[in-house]
Amino acid sequence: MLTSNQIRRLQTTECWLREIQSSEEFRQLKYYPDVTLGDAIQAISELLDELSLF
Numbered sequence: 001m002l003t004s005n006q007i008r009r010l011q012t013t014e015c016w017l018r019e020i021q022s023s024e025e026f027r028q029l030k031y032y033p034d035v036t037l038g039d040a041i042q043a044i045s046e047l048l049d050e051l052s053l054f
Contacts, residue, residue, distance in 0.1 A: 002051060007048070007051060010044050010047065010048055011048065013044060014041055014044045014045060014048070017037050017040055017041045017044070018041060020037060021037040021038065021041065
């Protein structure tokens with residue numbers, strides 16, 4: 001089980017990733033890796049959703 005501090009960090013990370021993903025600077029990179037920021041955001045969101053069930 002994650003601590004409340006770890007959960008807050010995940011929530012903060014999710015917000016930062018969303019901000020980066022939507023920034024004009026990131027779009028200008030034209031960077032298309034195998035694992036995208038969207039994948040990372042989805043993984044964090046799913047983990048947070050699962051944790052909220054407990």
